[in-house]
Amino acid sequence: MQQLxxxxxxxxxxxxxxxxxxxxxxxALCDDMAVDKGQLTAKLASAGFEYNPAQNKFW
Incomplete structure (x- = not known):
């Protein structure tokens, strides 16, 4: 993941x-930063976080 x-x-x-x-x-973040959404969400999921689109944040 670039720049992260x-x-x-x-x-x-x-x-x-x-x-x-x-x-x-x-x-929008993934497109702008050229980050693979699947890799990002998998990395955060491995730490117990999931994305909530309604709140636009991981929790």
Missing amino acids: PDDPMILFSTINMKLRDYYPSLD
Whole structure:
């Protein structure tokens, strides 16, 4: 994953901050940052997080 932390907890925090401040959806973030959505969600799922599209954040 380009330009993103490897540690799942720091990744969780970083992605949620970017979703809150810059992107209206996970798709928009992945498209803009050229990040594979499947890899990102799998990495965060391995740490127990899942994406909530209604709230536009992982929890």
